[in-house]
Every structure is written in structure tokens, then in C-alpha cells.
Amino acid sequence: MLDFFAKDKSVAGPGFNRWMVPPAALAVHLCIGQAYAFSVFNGPLSKLIGIDSPAPDDWKLTTLGWIFSLAIVFLGLAAAFGGKWLEKVGPRLTMFVAACCFGGGFLISAIGVSLHQIWLVYLGYGVIGGIGLGLGYVSPVSTLIKWFPDRRGMATGMAIMGFGGGAMIGAPLSVYLMDHFKTATSVGVTETFIVMGVLYFISMAIGALAIRIPPPDWKPAGWVPPVVENKMITKHHVDIEQAMKTPQFYLLWLVLCLNVTAGIGVLGQASVMIQETFKDTVSVAAAAGFVGLLSVFNMGGRFFWSSASDYLGRKRTYFIFFTVGIILYSCIPYTGHSGSVALFVIFYGIIVSMYGGGFSTVPVYLADLFGTKFVGAIHGRLLTAWSAAGVLGPVLVNYIRQYQIDQGVAKGEAYAVTMYIMAGLLLVGFVCNMLIKPVDAKHYMRDDAAKADKPVLGGNAQVASAA
Structure with missing residues (x-):
């Protein structure tokens, strides 16, 4: 057995x-x-x-x-x-x-x-x-x-x-x-x-x-790897311990953490947020429907954005996440002031779709940077960013909201500062994503070392001769 x-x-x-x-x-x-x-x-x-x-x-x-x-x-x-x-x-x-x-x-x-x-x-x-x-x-x-x-x-x-x-x-x-x-x-x-x-x-x-795993060096029938080289997609592999020594891992950790922080705080307070922003306009039942709609965007975004990243590239996909996210978070206070429930729902739907898309795109971003051999293990280490964001996001939304209310701000306006802070976090994530470059060849596994699952310990010259 x-x-x-x-x-x-x-x-x-x-x-x-x-x-x-x-x-x-x-x-x-x-x-x-x-x-x-x-x-x-x-x-x-x-x-x-x-x-x-x-x-x-x-x-x-x-x-x-x-x-x-x-x-x-x-x-x-x-x-x-x-x-x-x-x-x-x-x-x-x-x-x-x-x-x-x-x-x-x-x-x-x-x-x-x-x-x-x-x-x-x-x-x-x-x-x-x-x-x-x-x-x-x-x-x-x-x-x-x-x-x-x-x-x-x-x-x-x-x-x-x-x-x-x-x-x-x-x-x-x-x-x-x-x-x-x-x-x-x-x-x-x-x-x-x-x-x-x-x-x-x-x-x-x-x-x-x-579940089944493919045989070594398996490729789909008739598929030929692209002739045009993409520097952001490596053909080599990086051992998990070696990956932890690269700046790319920590930059991508911040990229995931900041993207998730912005989205998870919204998901946790979605029902209360829309009711307080549009007091006497949105009922409890309508707020529940809003939460259900966000679930649909969350689920659909995971498939849509990760599929789109096959054509756009992972770095460009996250560029879209952060750029559009900054704009939408900055505009959300306006939807409350103008009383536009429709714009509020549309903006948050797009934000949550990119929140879900961030989860599904990051594993292939890792595979592009570090190769596929140890991507499961590297992905596991990176998911600690989710744990951190799961605490940071709700704390930011809940405590800043309460502080605003304690200072006499109306509940419907108490989320404005939080939205601008979220936009600021996404700006930091934008910078981190732009700093991500291909992994240095010194971290690649040599062909002979790959068979023994050992990372390269030598310099660039050794790697280049074996790669």
C-alpha cells in the first residue's frame, strides 16, 4: 500500500x-x-x-x-x-x-x-x-x-x-x-x-x-519551445535553498504580500463597508449579494489573469495589477462622495479579480525565474507572504477605520484614508515588481549537479561552461 x-x-x-x-x-x-x-x-x-x-x-x-x-x-x-x-x-x-x-x-x-x-x-x-x-x-x-x-x-x-x-x-x-x-x-x-x-x-x-506526474524531460506532442528567447523565463533550475539567497525571491515575496494585503482587507469588511459607505441605500440583503459577487470576481480573476499572463508575461501582468489598483483605490472615496454604488461595485470587483489573479500568477512567475524542478517547494516558502498579509490587511482596515470613527469621522467616510494607504502599499509593490530581473546564472544548477539535486556553489564561469 x-x-x-x-x-x-x-x-x-x-x-x-x-x-x-x-x-x-x-x-x-x-x-x-x-x-x-x-x-x-x-x-x-x-x-x-x-x-x-x-x-x-x-x-x-x-x-x-x-x-x-x-x-x-x-x-x-x-x-x-x-x-x-x-x-x-x-x-x-x-x-x-x-x-x-x-x-x-x-x-x-x-x-x-x-x-x-x-x-x-x-x-x-x-x-x-x-x-x-x-x-x-x-x-x-x-x-x-x-x-x-x-x-x-x-x-x-x-x-x-x-x-x-x-x-x-x-x-x-x-x-x-x-x-x-x-x-x-x-x-x-x-x-x-x-x-x-x-x-x-x-x-x-x-x-x-x-494525480500523475510527467516523465523526465516530457513535452506536449508537437510543442516546440519558442525560438525567441525571453530573458524572464529561464531554461535552468535553482535549488530551493539557493533560491532563498536571491533578491528575486524577496522582491516577489513583497509583491505577493502587498497585493494580497490590499485585497484581503477589503474582502474581510466588504459587507460592512458598502453598507456604511452608502447608508440607507444598500440593504443587508444587497450587501450579501455584493459579497457573493466579489467571490465570483475572485474566482474568475484567478483563471483570467493567470491565463492572460501566458501572453502578457508575469512581470507585465503584475504591472497592470499595481497600476490599475493604485488608480482604483484612489478613486473609491470619490464613489462614496458621489453616491455611485455601481462604480463602487465595479471598482471593487476589478480589485478583487486582481487579488485572486495575484495568487494564480505567482507560481508561474516563480517557475519562470527559478525553473520548474523545485517550484513547489519555493512556492511553499513564498506563501508565508499570504500569512503576513492575512494579518496586515484586516488590521489596517479595521484599526484605521476605528481610529477615524473615534476622531469623529462619519462611518461612511472612515474608509477614505485606508484606501489611500492601500494605494501607497501598491505603489511600493509596483516598485518591487519593476526591480525583478532574471536570476543571476551563479545560482543555476549545473547539469551534473542537477542529477544529484545539488545547487551550484561556484561562480559564473563554471555555470556558463556547464549550462
């Missing part, structure tokens, strides 16, 4: 159709994307004892907020430390372990809910489930890049689009199951966690069993 999960056992045989790989990746990403919908549990979890309204011993929303935060932190940590393991054991075993962790996290959380022990929920969904999130997020990406050297952006966009769209399945499924299991003495969360844990494990396990 363990032999089945060996990396060499997952190498595709002759005639394998590479279009079988994206559905396997989606089977994982559509499940772990449920994390974006975890907030639907916050209300019921705060009424486990009181049922209809919170009782004195019920968990507070501030206590429950740590569940999602822990999951995102451990997503980043698991991706950072598990990425190198992924390159060693292959995507099949990594995806299966992710299925066990994510599905098992729900089951442990179900026990915690049943016993009313918050630490078990933290451990289950936050820590173990978060590890499943991180491993499940990075494991299909490097495989897709290797299967689609002709359409790297499109391939990763298909999978990561699933993560953005996972909430569109997870949210209604969660609500339906809680309504189904709800009784006079239970809000139905325990049973819902059990069902979802089992369902997600099955779906992710199927994806793990279906």
Missing part, C-alpha cells in the same frame, strides 16, 4: 492525457477553498448552549475568530516547510496527507464542539486542518506547471480558481447541513462537521489517487 504512494509509482505511462490532471487538482482545491466560507459557522458556534441566542457560557465571536486565523497561519507554515517534502515524495502522497489532515480536522473539531472544548476546535480545524490547507494548496501546482509548459498560467489558474470558488460550494452546503441537523437542543454544527469532513476527505483522496 505504501509503495503505491511512492513518487516513481505516480509517473504517467504512455498515452496519458494531461487534461486529467486539472480535475484532480480541482478535487482538492474546491474542498480546501471552504476555508473562505468558515464564517458561516461563527453564528451557530456562538449559540451552542443558548441555541436561539448566545448564553453566558457560549463562545464569543472574538474567541471563534482565532479558528480561521490559526488555519491561515498553519497554511503558510505547512506550505513553507512541506514544500520541500512535496518535491521529495511527490504530489500523490502529499495530497493524500492533505486529505487526511483537512478531513480529520473537521472530525476533531466535531468532538470539540460536542464537548464544548474550544482548544479541540483550534487543534482540529486551526492546526491540523490548516496543515491540510497548506499541503493541499501547493501540491497540485508544481505538477500542473510541469504538465503544461506551453500554458503554465492557464493550468495553475484552473486549480487555484477552485480555491477561490470553494466557498461557493462550502457556504451553501454548510447552511443546508446545519438546517438539516438542527433540533430544539442542537444547532447542528457537530453533525455538519462530521459529514463535511468525510465528504472532503473522499473528494481530496480521489484527487490524490488520480
Whole structure:
């Protein structure tokens, strides 16, 4: 059984159709994307004892907020430390372990809910489930890049689009199951966690069993690498530890962190923001519709922008993200003053599409700079930028908003300063992106060293003679 999960056992045989790989990746990403919908549990979890309204011993929303935060932190940590393991054991075993962790996290959380022990929920969904999130997020990406050297952006966009769209399945499924299991003495969360844990494990396990990696030096039939050289796309490979010594890695870390910071702060406060900006104009139901629409832009942007980057190039795509983002964030206060709900929605839709596009474009940006051999591991390290942005974005939006209100600023105008700060952050990201150049040849692996998975330790002359 363990032999089945060996990396060499997952190498595709002759005639394998590479279009079988994206559905396997989606089977994982559509499940772990449920994390974006975890907030639907916050209300019921705060009424486990009181049922209809919170009782004195019920968990507070501030206590429950740590569940999602822990999951995102451990997503980043698991991706950072598990990425190198992924390159060693292959995507099949990594995806299966992710299925066990994510599905098992729900089951442990179900026990915690049943016993009313918050630490078990933290451990289950936050820590173990978060590890499943991180491993499940990075494991299909490097495989897709290797299967689609002709359409790297499109391939990763298909999978990561699933993560953005996972909430569109997870949210209604969660609500339906809680309504189904709800009784006079239970809000139905325990049973819902059990069902979802089992369902997600099955779906992710199927994806793990279906995944295949291409044989060494495989290329699509009839595909010939472009004759015109693109200096931003290397034909060489950089070891993960060597990649950490390059300025390109840290510049791209800042690029991702700043792009995500600007978008994630908006997503976390979207409903409240539009209601406070257009008081007495936008209802609660309309605000909920706005949040749903942003999810569509988030999901669609992941596929659209990463596919477009195959033609535009990754650096130019991020140039668009930052340039357009700066303009839109600077113009959003005007939409509030003018009372234009339509412009407000359109501007934020475009911003969130570029937020999602940043996630799906960055893996292929890494592959262009560092090669495909260790892209999964390098991508994992880079995702720590997501963890940082997950804290920075909401803190900026929430605390600056509250400071403005405390100073007597009307709620509808309290976001103006934040929007200008976000535009400033994007300006910094713009500069970082423009500074990204091709990786110096001294960091490449020599042909003979590549077989032993050892980075080049010599100078440029040695590398040039072997490359």
C-alpha cells in the first residue's frame, strides 16, 4: 500500500492525457477553498448552549475568530516547510496527507464542539486542518506547471480558481447541513462537521489517487519551445535553498504580500463597508449579494489573469495589477462622495479579480525565474507572504477605520484614508515588481549537479561552461 504512494509509482505511462490532471487538482482545491466560507459557522458556534441566542457560557465571536486565523497561519507554515517534502515524495502522497489532515480536522473539531472544548476546535480545524490547507494548496501546482509548459498560467489558474470558488460550494452546503441537523437542543454544527469532513476527505483522496506526474524531460506532442528567447523565463533550475539567497525571491515575496494585503482587507469588511459607505441605500440583503459577487470576481480573476499572463508575461501582468489598483483605490472615496454604488461595485470587483489573479500568477512567475524542478517547494516558502498579509490587511482596515470613527469621522467616510494607504502599499509593490530581473546564472544548477539535486556553489564561469 505504501509503495503505491511512492513518487516513481505516480509517473504517467504512455498515452496519458494531461487534461486529467486539472480535475484532480480541482478535487482538492474546491474542498480546501471552504476555508473562505468558515464564517458561516461563527453564528451557530456562538449559540451552542443558548441555541436561539448566545448564553453566558457560549463562545464569543472574538474567541471563534482565532479558528480561521490559526488555519491561515498553519497554511503558510505547512506550505513553507512541506514544500520541500512535496518535491521529495511527490504530489500523490502529499495530497493524500492533505486529505487526511483537512478531513480529520473537521472530525476533531466535531468532538470539540460536542464537548464544548474550544482548544479541540483550534487543534482540529486551526492546526491540523490548516496543515491540510497548506499541503493541499501547493501540491497540485508544481505538477500542473510541469504538465503544461506551453500554458503554465492557464493550468495553475484552473486549480487555484477552485480555491477561490470553494466557498461557493462550502457556504451553501454548510447552511443546508446545519438546517438539516438542527433540533430544539442542537444547532447542528457537530453533525455538519462530521459529514463535511468525510465528504472532503473522499473528494481530496480521489484527487490524490488520480494525480500523475510527467516523465523526465516530457513535452506536449508537437510543442516546440519558442525560438525567441525571453530573458524572464529561464531554461535552468535553482535549488530551493539557493533560491532563498536571491533578491528575486524577496522582491516577489513583497509583491505577493502587498497585493494580497490590499485585497484581503477589503474582502474581510466588504459587507460592512458598502453598507456604511452608502447608508440607507444598500440593504443587508444587497450587501450579501455584493459579497457573493466579489467571490465570483475572485474566482474568475484567478483563471483570467493567470491565463492572460501566458501572453502578457508575469512581470507585465503584475504591472497592470499595481497600476490599475493604485488608480482604483484612489478613486473609491470619490464613489462614496458621489453616491455611485455601481462604480463602487465595479471598482471593487476589478480589485478583487486582481487579488485572486495575484495568487494564480505567482507560481508561474516563480517557475519562470527559478525553473520548474523545485517550484513547489519555493512556492511553499513564498506563501508565508499570504500569512503576513492575512494579518496586515484586516488590521489596517479595521484599526484605521476605528481610529477615524473615534476622531469623529462619519462611518461612511472612515474608509477614505485606508484606501489611500492601500494605494501607497501598491505603489511600493509596483516598485518591487519593476526591480525583478532574471536570476543571476551563479545560482543555476549545473547539469551534473542537477542529477544529484545539488545547487551550484561556484561562480559564473563554471555555470556558463556547464549550462
